Amino acid sequence: xxxxxxxxxxxxxxxxxxxxxxxxxxxxxxxxxxxxxxxxxxxxxxxxxxxxxxxxxxxxxxxxxxxxxxxxxxxxxxxxxxxxxxxxxxxxxxxxxxxxxxxxxxxxxxxxxxxxxxxxxxxxxxxxxxxxxxxxxxxxxxxxxxxxxxxxxxxxxxxxxxxxxxxxxxxxxxxxxxxxxxxxxxxxxxxxxxxxxxxxxxxxxxxxxxxxxxxxxxxxxxxxxxxxxxxxxxxxxxxxxxxxxxxxxxxxxxxxxxxxxxxxxxxxxxxxxxxxxxxxxxxxxxxxxxxxxxxxxxxxxxxxxxxxxxxxxxxxxxxxxxxxxxxxxxxxxxxxxxxxxxxxxxxxxxxxxxxxxxxxxxxxxxxxxxxxxxxxxxxxxxxxxxxxxxxxxxxxxxxxxxxxxxxxxxxxxxxxxxxxxxxxxxxxxxxxxxxxxxxxxxxxxxxxxxxxxxxxxxxxxxxxxxxxxxxxxxxxxxxxxxxxxxxxxxxxxxxxxxxxxxxxxxxxxxxxxxxxxxxxxxxxxxxxxxxxxxxxxxxxxxxxxxxxxxxxxxxxxxxxxxxxxxxxxxxxxxxxxxxxxxxxxxxxxxxxxxxxxxxxxxxxxxxxxxxxxxxxxxxxxxxxxxxxxxxxxxxxxxxxxxxxxxxxxxxxxxxxxxxxxxxxxxxxx
Numbered sequence: 001x002x003x004x005x006x007x008x009x010x011x012x013x014x015x016x017x018x019x020x021x022x023x024x025x026x027x028x029x030x031x032x033x034x035x036x037x038x039x040x041x042x043x044x045x046x047x048x049x050x051x052x053x054x055x056x057x058x059x060x061x062x063x064x065x066x067x068x069x070x071x072x073x074x075x076x077x078x079x080x081x082x083x084x085x086x087x088x089x090x091x092x093x094x095x096x097x098x099x100x101x102x103x104x105x106x107x108x109x110x111x112x113x114x115x116x117x118x119x120x121x122x123x124x125x126x127x128x129x130x131x132x133x134x135x136x137x138x139x140x141x142x143x144x145x146x147x148x149x150x151x152x153x154x155x156x157x158x159x160x161x162x163x164x165x166x167x168x169x170x171x172x173x174x175x176x177x178x179x180x181x182x183x184x185x186x187x188x189x190x191x192x193x194x195x196x197x198x199x200x201x202x203x204x205x206x207x208x209x210x211x212x213x214x215x216x217x218x219x220x221x222x223x224x225x226x227x228x229x230x231x232x233x234x235x236x237x238x239x240x241x242x243x244x245x246x247x248x249x250x251x252x253x254x255x256x257x258x259x260x261x262x263x264x265x266x267x268x269x270x271x272x273x274x275x276x277x278x279x280x281x282x283x284x285x286x287x288x289x290x291x292x293x294x295x296x297x298x299x300x301x302x303x304x305x306x307x308x309x310x311x312x313x314x315x316x317x318x319x320x321x322x323x324x325x326x327x328x329x330x331x332x333x334x335x336x337x338x339x340x341x342x343x344x345x346x347x348x349x350x351x352x353x354x355x356x357x358x359x360x361x362x363x364x365x366x367x368x369x370x371x372x373x374x375x376x377x378x379x380x381x382x383x384x385x386x387x388x389x390x391x392x393x394x395x396x397x398x399x400x401x402x403x404x405x406x407x408x409x410x411x412x413x414x415x416x417x418x419x420x421x422x423x424x425x426x427x428x429x430x431x432x433x434x435x436x437x438x439x440x441x442x443x444x445x446x447x448x449x450x451x452x453x454x455x456x457x458x459x460x461x462x463x464x465x466x467x468x469x470x471x472x473x474x475x476x477x478x479x480x481x482x483x484x485x486x487x488x489x490x491x492x493x494x495x496x497x498x499x500x501x502x503x504x505x506x507x508x509x510x511x512x513x514x515x516x517x518x519x520x521x522x523x524x525x526x527x528x529x530x531x532x533x534x535x536x537x538x539x540x541x542x543x544x545x546x547x548x549x550x551x552x553x554x555x556x557x558x559x560x561x562x563x564x565x566x567x568x569x570x571x572x573x574x575x576x577x578x579x580x581x582x583x584x585x586x587x588x589x590x591x592x593x594x595x596x597x598x599x600x601x602x603x604x605x606x607x608x609x610x611x612x613x614x615x616x617x618x619x620x621x622x623x624x625x626x627x628x629x630x631x632x633x634x635x636x637x638x639x640x641x642x643x644x645x646x647x648x649x650x651x652x653x654x655x656x657x658x659x660x661x662x663x664x665x666x667x668x669x
Contacts (some may be wrong), residue, residue: 002103003173007064010169016153020146020170027142028174032056034135040127054108056174061104063173068096072330073164073173075301076181146171156273165330187299187601194602202529202595202604209592210526211515211533211540219522221449221495223317226517227439228283228387228451229432232276232362232394233458236265236488237471238425244409248425251433252490255452260494261501264535266554267491269456270509272547276389277332279455282510284308284341286530288596289547295600300337304605306528308514310342310616312385315523320344320381322626324373325389326352326364329623339618345630346623347376357400358663362391365403366431367661374438374654378644379630381637382447390431393424393458402662403427415466421458430660438657442644446496451517453510454489481564484550484557493520507542507554508535527610531596545589556582 004010004021012018036049066074114120150157150170157170158179167176239256241248256263271278271289277296278289285307289295295303312319322345329335329348338346352364352372359365364372369390377386392399397420410422432452439445459467461483468475473482491513495501511532515525519534533540544552550559556572557564563582565572574582599605609615634641644653 002100003060003064004169006100007098008067008165008168010165016149017169020149020153023142024146024150024170024172025174027139027146028172028178029056030135030139030142032174034132034139037127037135038132040129040131042122042124042126045127046122057104057108059177060173061101064101064104065096068098072335073168073176076177076184143175164333165328183298187302190601191603194604196604196607198598198602199604199607202599203608205591205595206529206531207526209531209533209541211537212526213519213524213534214536214538217536218519220498221493221520222522223383224495224521225383225444225448226312226319226385226451226521227444227448228385228453229435230276230279230387230389231428231432231452231454231490232390232392233456234393234425234428234454234490235458235486236267236454236490237486238422239490241422241470243411243422243470246408248408248422249429251429251436252452255432255436255492255494256490256503258494259501260496260498262493262495262504262536263501264491264504264506264508265488266505266507267453267489268487268507268509268544268546268552269454269489270511270544270546271456274332276455277334277337278547279453279510280332282532283453283513286511286514286525286528286532287600288511288531288545288593290600291547291593291597294332296337297333299600299603300333300340302603303337303340303600304603305341305616306605306608306610306613307341307616308517309344309385311518311523311528311613312521313342313344314612314614315521317383320384322347322376322380322384322386323389324369324376324386325349325391326354326359326369326372327362327389327391335623338623339621340616342616342621344621345376345380345626347373347626348623350624351376351626356663357402360392360398360400361396362394364391365661365663366390366392366428367403367434367659368663370431370435370438371657371659371661371664374657375652376627376630378648378653379627379634380643381630381633382642382644388435390428392431393421393428395458397421397424397458399424399427405430411470413466413470415463417463418459418466418470434657434659441656442653444644448496449517449520450494450496451513452490452492452494453513454491455510456489457487459486479569480559481557481569484546484552484559484564487546493517495520504535506535506540507544507552508532508540509544511545512540527613529599529605529608531592543585543589545592547593549586549590549593551585551589553585556585558582558586 010021012021032052033049036045036052039045039048063074066072154166154170157166164176167179238248240253247253255261269279270282273292274281274289274294274296277294281287281289281295285305290298309321313321321343323338323343324347325334327349329346329350334346334348349363352369354364358368369388373388380386396417399420404423405426408423408426410419413419436445439448464483464486465475465478468478509532512535513532515530515532516535518525519536525534542554552558555566557566563572563574564570630643634643634646645651
């Protein structure tokens with residue numbers, strides 16, 4: 001309880017969570033201590049119990065020290081690998097100790113004294129034979145009860161495992177360690193048995209599947225900064241949508257229709273249980289998420305990637321790469337995955353002010369994220385590849401009254417999630433507009449390519465019928481086909497000064513983003529293992545695979561084996577030739593997902609080195625002192641520094657950012 005409250009900062013939002021946190025150490029502790037009861041005699045019982053007790057305390061305290069340095073819990077691979085422990089505890093362990101740490105060891109001292117002065121005495125009587133079994137049975141029953149209550153409060157806790165903090169919060173540190181150990185063993189066994197020859201099927205597929213770039217688009221944004229804006233839970237239907245006569249997202253609409261924007265109106269999310277992390281993986285690593293759980297959370301700590309951040313850092317332009325995110329670094333295991341992707345900087349929760357009402361459920365509000373990130377962005381060397389992960393437009397779409405636009409009135413359906421969704425959509429739109437205004441005032445706008453995308457659905461299938469009337473559809477006639485069509489999310493590539501932008505109608509998905517962006521930057525993607533194809537290519541594959549093996553094409557949508565005609569929305573009456581064609585498309589989707597799973601689960605990319613690409617060394621990237629690192633590079637480069645700060649005469653440009661967020665006083669800057 002001491003560690004939960006003071007060192008791990010476990011958040012409790014309701015009485016159920018408080019109850020879970022209070023009971024979760026009990027079952028696993030009883031299970032461990034119960035092992036001593038099988039040794040019925042005192043000379044075995046007490047040493048086993050004492051050793052178990054000490055080891056459990058050591059496990060807790062090592063995690064406390066590690067958490068203070070890294071804001072994360074120690075995995076089994078971290079504990080068993082000295083290099084990782086040394087890497088994780090980069091500072092002195094002594095420097096990480098706190099005065100209250102004595103309380104973690106005080107119980108052992110008290111017990112020793114009680115036995116030494118014989119206030120407690122050893123019981124030499126042999127224990128009944130059934131005692132060990134009884135304690136184990138009760139412990140397992142208690143753990144099962146704990147699991148059931150945890151699942152009620154946080155569904156899919158174990159299948160998605162999006163954050164270690166949640167596993168510890170709901171099930172305890174011992175359970176997390178055991179679960180992590182079992183997962184590590186399973187992964188290690190699978191990867192140990194993998195061979196280089198298994199990679200050939202993957203490379204044969206991706207090389208054959210490769211689509212050569214469109215010559216008119218290749219290098220269209222060469223040398224520009226790349227600014228990726230991640231629109232959390234934002235769906236395509238919000239673009240150009242009006243509610244009570246007002247546009248929900250007037251600024252994003254203007255970007256969508258701009259002559260400098262290539263916008264895609266048939267672009268689908270393809271995430272599985274990994275949700276946002278799956279989207280990030282597809283956009284930057286070019287592979288699909290896992291059939292269950294999150295690749296980032298389950299495999300990402302030791303995964304080999306050949307991702308966009310590393311590719312761009314090694315390009316002739318030598319991009320600087322960074323992520324800005326106002327949530328904890330452990331969410332989706334990003335603090336361990338981003339080094340493997342090759343990200344040089346990760347500015348997460350510890351870098352931002354979260355006092356008062358500045359944060360909501362999933363982190364810093366979007367307007368504040370964009371505003372507060374300027375102090376870090378201005379010190380990055382150009383060209384840079386940066387990603388902003390917004391969070392305010394996340395279910396349950398709650399927003400404080402003072403953050404809402406009084407001139408925007410949302411829908412009046414019976415579903416609060418639907419009503420609130422458009423409110424947070426509108427707030428997100430205002431946030432992006434403020435960022436664009438800063439890009440223009442700082443001079444970044446004309447030197448950048450701005451990529452805007454939605455990561456996954458916001459309104460779930462179970463709520464789509466409540467949304468139907470807003471979209472002008474009859475909820476009584478709503479079908480699974482309609483659900484599938486709503487999986488469209490925005491994808492816009494805004495290149496200021498281009499002037500040739502338009503709304504593109506070809507079908508595509510998140511898996512296609514990496515080759516598309518690389519080609520726009522003048523980098524051919526052919527030598528890399530990527531399952532998507534360039535959206536601008538004449539040979540682009542328009543079969544969009546969903547993680548559950550359904551798929552959609554310009555003509556048909558396949559859902560659970562039923563083929564729908566996209567024009568009618570009804571099951572299609574296929575000719576023999578058409579059925580053969582759709583069967584071939586289904587076989588390709590199944591094979592593609594299977595090969596991606598094999599690649600990821602067996603970590604086959606460790607066997608593959610593209611010409612001119614240096615494998616990522618994650619030990620190079622530490623995120624605890626990002627600002628100091630960027631400032632040191634500025635000093636080292638001197639007049640050769642290309643950061644905004646240096647180009648502004650070594651003066652801050654934070655004053656150029658203007659926001660109407662109530663937490664910020666622009667005049668005080």
